[in-house]
Amino acid sequence: MTEQLDELADLIRDERLRELRVALDELHIGDVVDFLERLGVKDRAVTFRLLPKDTAVEVFDMLDQALQHEIIEGLKDGEVAHFFESLEPDDRVRLMDEMPASVARKMLRHLDPRERSLTNIVLGYPSGTIGRQMSPEFVAIPEHWTVRQAMEKVRRAGTDAETIYTLPVVDRQRLLKGVVSLRDLLTNDDEQIVEALMTEADSVDADHDAEDAARRCADRKHLAMPVTDKEHRVVGIFTVDDALDILERAESEDAARHGGAEPLHRPYLSTPVLTIMRSRVVWLLVLAVGATLTVQVLDIFESTLEQVVALALFVPLLIGTGGNTGNQAATTVTRALALGDITTRDVFKVLWREVRVGLTLGSVLGALGFVLVGLWGPGDGNPWAIAAVIGLTLVSMCTLAASAGGMMPILGKKLGADPAVFANPFISTFVDATGLIVYFMIARAVLGL
Amino acid sequence: MTEQLDELADLIRDERLRELRVALDELHIGDVVDFLERLGVKDRAVTFRLLPKDTAVEVFDMLDQALQHEIIEGLKDGEVAHFFESLEPDDRVRLMDEMPASVARKMLRHLDPRERSLTNIVLGYPSGTIGRQMSPEFVAIPEHWTVRQAMEKVRRAGTDAETIYTLPVVDRQRLLKGVVSLRDLLTNDDEQIVEALMTEADSVDADHDAEDAARRCADRKHLAMPVTDKEHRVVGIFTVDDALDILERAESEDAARHGGAEPLHRPYLSTPVLTIMRSRVVWLLVLAVGATLTVQVLDIFESTLEQVVALALFVPLLIGTGGNTGNQAATTVTRALALGDITTRDVFKVLWREVRVGLTLGSVLGALGFVLVGLWGPGDGNPWAIAAVIGLTLVSMCTLAASAGGMMPILGKKLGADPAVFANPFISTFVDATGLIVYFMIARAVLGL
Numbered sequence: 001m002t003e004q005l006d007e008l009a010d011l012i013r014d015e016r017l018r019e020l021r022v023a024l025d026e027l028h029i030g031d032v033v034d035f036l037e038r039l040g041v042k043d044r045a046v047t048f049r050l051l052p053k054d055t056a057v058e059v060f061d062m063l064d065q066a067l068q069h070e071i072i073e074g075l076k077d078g079e080v081a082h083f084f085e086s087l088e089p090d091d092r093v094r095l096m097d098e099m100p101a102s103v104a105r106k107m108l109r110h111l112d113p114r115e116r117s118l119t120n121i122v123l124g125y126p127s128g129t130i131g132r133q134m135s136p137e138f139v140a141i142p143e144h145w146t147v148r149q150a151m152e153k154v155r156r157a158g159t160d161a162e163t164i165y166t167l168p169v170v171d172r173q174r175l176l177k178g179v180v181s182l183r184d185l186l187t188n189d190d191e192q193i194v195e196a197l198m199t200e201a202d203s204v205d206a207d208h209d210a211e212d213a214a215r216r217c218a219d220r221k222h223l224a225m226p227v228t229d230k231e232h233r234v235v236g237i238f239t240v241d242d243a244l245d246i247l248e249r250a251e252s253e254d255a256a257r258h259g260g261a262e263p264l265h266r267p268y269l270s271t272p273v274l275t276i277m278r279s280r281v282v283w284l285l286v287l288a289v290g291a292t293l294t295v296q297v298l299d300i301f302e303s304t305l306e307q308v309v310a311l312a313l314f315v316p317l318l319i320g321t322g323g324n325t326g327n328q329a330a331t332t333v334t335r336a337l338a339l340g341d342i343t344t345r346d347v348f349k350v351l352w353r354e355v356r357v358g359l360t361l362g363s364v365l366g367a368l369g370f371v372l373v374g375l376w377g378p379g380d381g382n383p384w385a386i387a388a389v390i391g392l393t394l395v396s397m398c399t400l401a402a403s404a405g406g407m408m409p410i411l412g413k414k415l416g417a418d419p420a421v422f423a424n425p426f427i428s429t430f431v432d433a434t435g436l437i438v439y440f441m442i443a444r445a446v447l448g449l
Numbered sequence: 450m451t452e453q454l455d456e457l458a459d460l461i462r463d464e465r466l467r468e469l470r471v472a473l474d475e476l477h478i479g480d481v482v483d484f485l486e487r488l489g490v491k492d493r494a495v496t497f498r499l500l501p502k503d504t505a506v507e508v509f510d511m512l513d514q515a516l517q518h519e520i521i522e523g524l525k526d527g528e529v530a531h532f533f534e535s536l537e538p539d540d541r542v543r544l545m546d547e548m549p550a551s552v553a554r555k556m557l558r559h560l561d562p563r564e565r566s567l568t569n570i571v572l573g574y575p576s577g578t579i580g581r582q583m584s585p586e587f588v589a590i591p592e593h594w595t596v597r598q599a600m601e602k603v604r605r606a607g608t609d610a611e612t613i614y615t616l617p618v619v620d621r622q623r624l625l626k627g628v629v630s631l632r633d634l635l636t637n638d639d640e641q642i643v644e645a646l647m648t649e650a651d652s653v654d655a656d657h658d659a660e661d662a663a664r665r666c667a668d669r670k671h672l673a674m675p676v677t678d679k680e681h682r683v684v685g686i687f688t689v690d691d692a693l694d695i696l697e698r699a700e701s702e703d704a705a706r707h708g709g710a711e712p713l714h715r716p717y718l719s720t721p722v723l724t725i726m727r728s729r730v731v732w733l734l735v736l737a738v739g740a741t742l743t744v745q746v747l748d749i750f751e752s753t754l755e756q757v758v759a760l761a762l763f764v765p766l767l768i769g770t771g772g773n774t775g776n777q778a779a780t781t782v783t784r785a786l787a788l789g790d791i792t793t794r795d796v797f798k799v800l801w802r803e804v805r806v807g808l809t810l811g812s813v814l815g816a817l818g819f820v821l822v823g824l825w826g827p828g829d830g831n832p833w834a835i836a837a838v839i840g841l842t843l844v845s846m847c848t849l850a851a852s853a854g855g856m857m858p859i860l861g862k863k864l865g866a867d868p869a870v871f872a873n874p875f876i877s878t879f880v881d882a883t884g885l886i887v888y889f890m891i892a893r894a895v896l897g898l
Binding site: 151218248261273274310313320327328330333343350360365 | 709716
């Protein structure tokens with residue numbers, strides 16, 4: 001497939017656009033999207049203009065918001081309105097979040113009144129909430145209706161609604177009473193009352209955190225979840241495919257921050273080199289500033305280093321192992337937080353586990369290090385003294401690193417930050433500095449310096 | 450919520466089981482699952498036995514396979530058969546993968562013939578393929594049928610089928626011709642021919658890699674995808690909630706390996722400390738062995754170190770920065786591979802991008818390092834010489850680290866391994882060793898040692 005897409009890219013480069021148009025016609029729509037995501041801004045604009053109108057709308061709907069925004073920028077006003085109108089209200093709001101407020105307002109004005117008011121409902125919730133991601137186009141069924149009545153409404157409203165497979169059931173005040181699946185309506189008798197078929201609704205408040213709601217939707221395998229207001233009236237519905245988008249975005253963010261960079265929020269090959277560089281440079285600088293601590297620590301112990309230069313040989317090994325132990329713990333805990341397996345209230349449970357894990361790991365590595373350095377290490381006649389220093393440092397460092405690594409993501413979340421921000425690269429820097437202090441203190445004590 | 454769950458745990462500890470039973474009755478089923486996932490093996494077995502029979506079956510279906518297996522182990526044979534029978538064929542196969550083959554075979558023998566033959570279909574595909582994860586219970590519609598006939602079949606088969614919302618359309622040879630959504634059937638005329646309503650099917654071969662299929666299902670927002678055999682006959686269906694499970698598992702694996710540990714495949718709090726320790730110790734040892742390279746490199750340059758001890762002060766800072774740069778690149782590329790934004794064929798595109806990014810980052814950091822060390826650094830009268838060493842090392846190290854970091858995951862994938870295995874911790878170890886060589890070579894050249 002990639003090979004084929006590369007051949008298409010060659011057609012752009014050689015400006016053989018007529019051939020490109022024919023080739024695009026033969027691709028599955030998902031492959032056209034994959035192709036556009038591999039191109040730079042200009043090539044993408046050129047290619048997009050070659051698509052037949054219907055295909056263009058479908059393709060536009062499937063692109064990342066960042067790429068939609070770039071395409072919009074390259075189009076004339078009339079065309080813009082057309083694509084903007086083609087989006088669902090929730091997707092429209094997400095695209096608007098990418099654009100300058102003035103442009104977004106202008107585009108909103110061009111919408112027909114119904115679409116505009118639907119869009120405004122979603123716009124009414126703060127970004128980051130599930131209200132901002134839900135669809136306001138749902139089909140609610142009164143609880144006293146029969147299956148026949150319900151099916152009638154589903155058939156009528158079927159084409160516009162976000163989903164008709166999970167239907168909120170409401171009372172006369174439009175308060176949410178439960179949900180009924182289309183499957184249950186279809187496999188039951190026409191005269192059955194909906195109330196008898198509905199199940200307890202797993203709903204979510206419109207002000208609820210979007211990622212958390214998406215995780216719940218995915219964990220509990222709902223095709224859709226009703227979204228309610230403070231009075232428990234249904235205001236929207238939130239489907240599993242939107243949950244997938246939110247989770248994928250959240251996981252890309254976690255992954256990037258774990259690696260010590262800001263997320264790109266767009267496909268790698270479509271991102272200019274300078275944008276990639278910018279996503280990394282601030283983190284690198286912050287971490288490098290943090291790492292100057294290690295220079296200061298070593299500076300303090302410079303006399304110890306001068307007396308026993310052999311101690312310097314083990315510095316990368318020791319801080320590397322400490323960093324690895326810390327990363328392991330931080331990664332496990334960050335992931336458990338993201339999956340909802342633990343919450344910030346579990347801080348002491350986590351600490352107690354990580355202390356034990358760190359101590360066990362440290363004992364294994366420390367014993368091994370002691371024997372190996374004792375047998376083959378440097379030490380000018382007394383290798384076992386340096387071996388003891390290495391062994392003891394590994395035990396303390398692993399315990400320290402695992403505990404700190406387990407605590408940092410929880411601390412980060414408590415402070416309202418993304419847990420991943422406080423995780424891996426910071427752990428390494430922290431463990432580097434504190435670990436070195438431990439190392440030289442133990443060395444001074446054991447070697448009597 | 451966590452608070453409430455902790456109170457329930459107190460009830461177990463105090464053996465107030467009658468109160469626990471009442472409290473469990475009042476929880477939403479999803480919360481019962483969350484609660485069980487926070488308990489140790491014994492407490493979970495105790496609690497599970499308190500659940501009413503219907504709830505127990507539902508709860509059992511929602512647990513991780515590893516926890517299902519532990520519960521099964523604690524039950525009597527008759528009970529086992531009951532729970533085993535309650536699972537869908539695809540979930541049953543996943544649970545069987547957790548159990549010793551002899552136990553699995555025994556349980557298979559207790560199933561009724563229909564369930565057993567369905568399970569055997571799924572068992573027929575190698576693990577890791579989508580055939581192993583699909584459901585063999587689908588509703589296929591012949592293309593020449595009317596909407597009325599199709600709806601009749603959906604109503605009849607509706608309760609057993611995995612999904613009725615996406616329906617494969619087949620010809621007389623049962624070859625896949627397209628898919629039709631239940632929504633389209635419902636919103637069209639009863640006498641319409643299905644062929645006129647169906648859309649192109651995005652199907653997947655049963656032997657296809659499960660994670661790749663799941664990613665496609667999620668990316669293209671399908672509620673379900675038909676699974677076909679070599680002759681393009683429909684053999685099963687694969688729904689978005691199974692895709693979610695596969696992706697969550699894959700992402701947990703990636704996250705764990707990024708952090709240099711093996712995935713737990715079970716909730717953190719329910720995992721014994723020794724199991725956590727085992728998931729980490731092998732990686733730590735392998736990485737520590739790799740890190741002994743740094744000891745050897747430093748040993749070779751020990752005379753240089755003895756002449757200018759100040760060089761030792763910058764070792765953690767330099768290798769830390771190199772490691773961070775490498776991690777950033779590795780993380781971005783691993784994620785792009787996972788999302789399908791790039792493939793292994795893009796290796797030179799990635800290399801060329803990362804060389805440029807690394808060089809830019811290195812220049813910024815190098816210039817900064819040169820000035821700062823020159824102004825305030827050590828150096829016994831000639832700080833600018835050491836400053837030059839640091840600056841030049843940062844430029845080369847960042848370029849090297851970004852390129853190696855970008856290449857490793859692709860190399861890993863080409864070799865058929867999980868890209869994440871070859872990523873971050875290995876990068877750090879590699880960059881530590883090579884970076885030190887670069888550092889001391891530059892130092893010798895610049896300082897004329």
